[in-house]
Amino acid sequence: MKLICQLLFLFGFLSLSMFVTPAPASAQLITFPKQELIDYTVQNPFDRMPDGRPQVPDDLIERARDLSSEEVWAVLQDKGYNNQYADGFQVLHPGKMLVGRAFTVQFMPVREDVDKVAQGKAKQTLGKHLFNQTAIDMLQPGDVLVVDLFGKKVGGTIVGDNLFFYVNQATHGGGLVVDGSVRDLNGISEIDMPAYFRSVDPTPIGNVMLTGINVPIRIGNVTVMPGDLVVGDREGVYFVPPQFVQEVLDKADETHIHDEWTKKKFAEGKYKSSEIYGSPSDPKLKQEYEEYLKKRLDEIHKQRSK
Amino acid sequence: MKLICQLLFLFGFLSLSMFVTPAPASAQLITFPKQELIDYTVQNPFDRMPDGRPQVPDDLIERARDLSSEEVWAVLQDKGYNNQYADGFQVLHPGKMLVGRAFTVQFMPVREDVDKVAQGKAKQTLGKHLFNQTAIDMLQPGDVLVVDLFGKKVGGTIVGDNLFFYVNQATHGGGLVVDGSVRDLNGISEIDMPAYFRSVDPTPIGNVMLTGINVPIRIGNVTVMPGDLVVGDREGVYFVPPQFVQEVLDKADETHIHDEWTKKKFAEGKYKSSEIYGSPSDPKLKQEYEEYLKKRLDEIHKQRSK
Amino acid sequence: MKLICQLLFLFGFLSLSMFVTPAPASAQLITFPKQELIDYTVQNPFDRMPDGRPQVPDDLIERARDLSSEEVWAVLQDKGYNNQYADGFQVLHPGKMLVGRAFTVQFMPVREDVDKVAQGKAKQTLGKHLFNQTAIDMLQPGDVLVVDLFGKKVGGTIVGDNLFFYVNQATHGGGLVVDGSVRDLNGISEIDMPAYFRSVDPTPIGNVMLTGINVPIRIGNVTVMPGDLVVGDREGVYFVPPQFVQEVLDKADETHIHDEWTKKKFAEGKYKSSEIYGSPSDPKLKQEYEEYLKKRLDEIHKQRSK
Amino acid sequence: MKLICQLLFLFGFLSLSMFVTPAPASAQLITFPKQELIDYTVQNPFDRMPDGRPQVPDDLIERARDLSSEEVWAVLQDKGYNNQYADGFQVLHPGKMLVGRAFTVQFMPVREDVDKVAQGKAKQTLGKHLFNQTAIDMLQPGDVLVVDLFGKKVGGTIVGDNLFFYVNQATHGGGLVVDGSVRDLNGISEIDMPAYFRSVDPTPIGNVMLTGINVPIRIGNVTVMPGDLVVGDREGVYFVPPQFVQEVLDKADETHIHDEWTKKKFAEGKYKSSEIYGSPSDPKLKQEYEEYLKKRLDEIHKQRSK
Amino acid sequence: MKLICQLLFLFGFLSLSMFVTPAPASAQLITFPKQELIDYTVQNPFDRMPDGRPQVPDDLIERARDLSSEEVWAVLQDKGYNNQYADGFQVLHPGKMLVGRAFTVQFMPVREDVDKVAQGKAKQTLGKHLFNQTAIDMLQPGDVLVVDLFGKKVGGTIVGDNLFFYVNQATHGGGLVVDGSVRDLNGISEIDMPAYFRSVDPTPIGNVMLTGINVPIRIGNVTVMPGDLVVGDREGVYFVPPQFVQEVLDKADETHIHDEWTKKKFAEGKYKSSEIYGSPSDPKLKQEYEEYLKKRLDEIHKQRSK
């Protein structure tokens, strides 16, 4: 679907040389310099992207495809992080997990005096106007585009099917979370990338200004930091601070085995639920479980080390 | 599901000779004589149905099956028609487009003194009581039944599976839009006709009176005129005034080609999104696009003229 | 998903000998002794379960798999039972009917002084703490677990995938209705048991106390009695008092035949809807229908008596 | 507050000679000729206004100032009129009763093709454009302006403080009920006329077209007929068909006396509530009440006949 | 307003001898025998009413008139009682504190088979039908009537102005909290008793059955026990377990003095807020405060001991 010309006055765009390097995020109203980003994500145990974001490694991202909201919850609540989960979205492909690194974008209601200044700065530093594609053009493989459009429906459509197609290409199927809307749902439905949005509307994005790229944003009750690991299932989306990723994944291995064993025992039909679950009440069963757990963990680790 | 007898006192019905011709719409509380309908749809460029409704031609209806909400939006907002879209419905078959001519029906909360007069008039002019089937019996192939039941859930069920089956037969799969509810969802789900409704309830229609057939009605924020082209996708429903149908369809051809080309370029992986979309920034790419557009339009027109 | 240990202080659990017989329901805040249950369901025409609940026979439960909400509505409204239907649920498997005997459970917001007394009583009478699994362990084949968690989302999750798996085993696929939430939706989706819930959340059940097992509870606008026949389709859930089950099923046989015949006539394309439906207006058609009805009923009865 | 010029293109206005007689209601999209109005309100026992509306007499309107919603409910539900009550409004002056004859106005979402035709007709028949003041200029003493603006907030503001002032003058304090909004709440609050509205907004009315004057309209779950007696208290608004006005008022006399006596007995502190209310259980008390009722009714009638 | 006769079939009533002693609560569907009530409120430090409810002393009830929601919150959250507060009510007299002992009543949706049994039991034990006045007749001075009508609006009206007048008399101005509605708001507004309700409707109570008197009930997120101290201000209602009443009141004395002193210091205009509040940062100010606190507490205690 074509972005309609009449609306473009809000953002405009110019020809520019190809493959721009990620722009210094200084043209927007809200800025969050690379050093600030590094300071505020100091617990990150991994490398960083060129733009300063923590870079959760690709192999951990792959492992995260087996997570569920509950497995993330188990570790994060234990750490006292109770504000990392957002739900209430329409889920585009309920059976497809969302996993990737948060690339955050913030919009605010347009206000001409402010926008004029921002656009002036953008022209100077970027050589072009600020608009949604300014951020979209910066996406990297493994990114999930996370957008604060403050729940806007009409004119809160971050992408239609063309840009959704582009995001899929650029992020290698990373995904989209928008506290706002999308358009062209018919077209989008045919593209196999996970997406979480509040609503759908035929209007293009408008009456807003791009105010931040890779700044801290709020999605529901979550403060999302650039580089958070984004994990979405049928229920909702978790934003996992990088320092907890390894632990979340390791605990999830145990949970998967626990669930495997629990269901196996239930399937035998000999036990009441409380004899087996949360954990076996009979010491012999407990031992059986612990041996099973050890054996299966070993198998998993061997397989992974190949 | 049988319409339960106890409720029928509201509407009742009588034996009548077969194949009644469309009744003069004068028995209802709100009337909109054929001449008024013609006057108020004076911009209609097509023929008219015997009841006076604009008759968008069958071949255009077929072409409209490829439309999306965004393509209709693009033309209508350009004309200043911003009140032609309704959403917030449950969509029965999300992958199936709704297309057809609006056949409008209006209900209001029952009020015995008024209903009694209307029923008296109906008996005189129609030889039978007014009830939902009075309107349903008038449906023609290509019609979409569009019903204002003011969002009513309990007793706001325009049809169950039997009448839904009939509507499908009578309209040749045209479809249903109701600002109200349906019943027998299990049965309805098995019938391959598009339908948009607010809710589902086991009660039959009741505590309402039929107040208008093919009168102007309101669905959400839309004033729907009899004969409007109804177009529904996964997002919602557009009611297109007949005078804009041709332009909507022609512009959509271009958009389809634009999207085709845009995605093809994105798939090459060489461009940032803003270099290609909304329109190519590089003059050479622009020319490439324009040649592609011309070629594909020619192909489409040739194919259509066969 | 493991029930997280930190939350267990609310309920706790102890080792106990296997296969406990259904506990006397006297440990909970709200009690409903077996004799009371029998008194208040005095119109039950069937046998009773050992716990006193009416036992709708298995063959009627099987026949009930062909019911729809509308068919239950038809009989119950005729009897003046207008408060037996609840909707507004998320339906786990929309194409799969829910049928079974109501096993009711009630929770209330936790209040430590009250809970402490209840837990003390539970230890004495049951030898263990009260928690959700206390009720789940009592489920029998053919039961539907019906839970009043007063619409709670966070901490209102009656089961995750492990316990959902257990409920499926224990009830032989009976099902779940909860005015509250579930967790582990990804895992639950893979288990082929019908379920109706208000929402989904990653938290385990918490901040509540189990206050009643097989007591009268309220789900939406329904007073549910233990042993009611639970019937759920795509629309919602009916709770049928046992004394009406036979009549509901017999009337439904007629309705199925009526719908069969009606659609067959509509498919012939010769009639307006009101000539055939609700009932045929032409005496000859009426007779045709009545003969068809008689013939088909005979066939059904023969087949069933085999 | 000035109606802002930019918005006026929707309605426009022209100089016209003073004191126009009520216009024939034929310029709007929805028409309801005087004869139709008379036919559909055939049970009206009173005279009629020049425009055909039933004219509930002034003395009955005065007596209606003592009514409450419950007293109207008592008679109307007895007659089977269950759809005459609307609530959910903001009530401007909660302590001030709303009483008068319904003057109904209907708006629908603007649609240029339709509006153009209507405006053309209006110029011919009225010599001016159609807009909200077209209806407001027709108001008579004793009228209540009842407006269907389909719940619209932004641009759904039927009046600001200037026109509210005018309505107060023209109707002699009759009042306003709008399923829409008002503006200038600060100014309106200082004017002592009852008003019921859904919301408040600073925008002037816009993006709508006037589609009917003194036609049947829907307010919430009520079909309002022109000339209905409008009665509003702290709770909501009743629209009383003229044929029931006398009975409502007479029954209310009895209820007032009943309440007077009941509270007097309660104040004595000697009785349990059920000994006195609904009606006295002790035959002696019953007789006491009946004598009191008779005496007080006589007093009232005497006073009224003065 | 008279309770309309047609509705009374639900409850009915009979003549009965005057001044019945509080009925054994055994006629209702849900029972909570006196011994259970005593067991579950074992921490009660005060005397008990004849019906077993904890009897918070009259002088403490008087002192509680100076409480605010925040002062109750301060103690209860400290004890881990986070589920004792309900809000979202319409507050009848926002400036008037609600204070008293909880007298709880529960209703559930009517179900004829169950209601018939309950009514039969009621006739045997009470000599009359069960209906809302059964409970109302039992009210004692100092009680607050707390009613679970599950949020019902239409037919969920626990009282109109006559019974509200009676409740005021019987409880000596105690008050009303209903998770449901009231009727006759005009009349009720003139009676100076605090009341908290969800909505207002002209219908009398109906389509429900009285299922419990002085049983544990749920109001919003609170499990209310009979005899709880009910405290309501402009914000909402706290249900205070009797064992915490003394501490709540004593802490509130300190808070009142703290606030007095804080505002006095702020009024001097010499300090930033954080220098004084939560507690003074300067040791000299801290001492000044502590001396002030001691002096004022002494004064209060002296005055109280008079």
Add this chain to the structure above:
Amino acid sequence: MKLICQLLFLFGFLSLSMFVTPAPASAQLITFPKQELIDYTVQNPFDRMPDGRPQVPDDLIERARDLSSEEVWAVLQDKGYNNQYADGFQVLHPGKMLVGRAFTVQFMPVREDVDKVAQGKAKQTLGKHLFNQTAIDMLQPGDVLVVDLFGKKVGGTIVGDNLFFYVNQATHGGGLVVDGSVRDLNGISEIDMPAYFRSVDPTPIGNVMLTGINVPIRIGNVTVMPGDLVVGDREGVYFVPPQFVQEVLDKADETHIHDEWTKKKFAEGKYKSSEIYGSPSDPKLKQEYEEYLKKRLDEIHKQRSK
């Protein structure tokens, strides 16, 4: 009401020397340096505060007390500023105008890793922890405290009655707008400062972190800039960019006179509404109005220049 100690770990506080000068706003997660503020409010025609905010002069603030939402709307929509109005608040004192300069504060959901860094920075630069009083201590006479607490109710209480008292003192009655809640409503109601909030709750502020002081924030659909003129009436709140203040006030003078004249003419009872309003249709009346306008404007200007 005392801020409860257990919650204070979130913010903490330290003794500090009196009368700190406004802190450099660099300790928070989101920063907006003074130069940025100046750049983005470049159209400000007035002086600036020491912190860089535009300083709408005191006499214009005084004149703004006579404004209404509609008068601000009239100018701002004309300039294309359609996103400057927020409503849906509880208004503390509906009859009291809110006028002052925006002092903005932003909170986000707490996240320990981020908060820890921010608190570390705050200790270094401010010598104390960041918490709500950090911002409150900076308030100046004429300020309105405008707070983004993202609609939070529980734990979203920016102030209780003690701090509300302080804000009143520090701002000289300026006022409060919070997209969140307040506590101690009983106490707050007695303080004569305008306040707009979403809800009320007994909990103190918690589970949030202070992320910005005098940064751009979003309130509803408005981008609020520090130093905007805040104008609130019974309907809602306008945030007026400083560059439009003079024009808004001057146009409002004319509107006041226009309304004065219009009502005067209506009060004469000789005109239909459309003859006088929006503007007089009769040229003679038009002239009369224009002379009246001129005369009254002269009077106003004379009075003001005194």
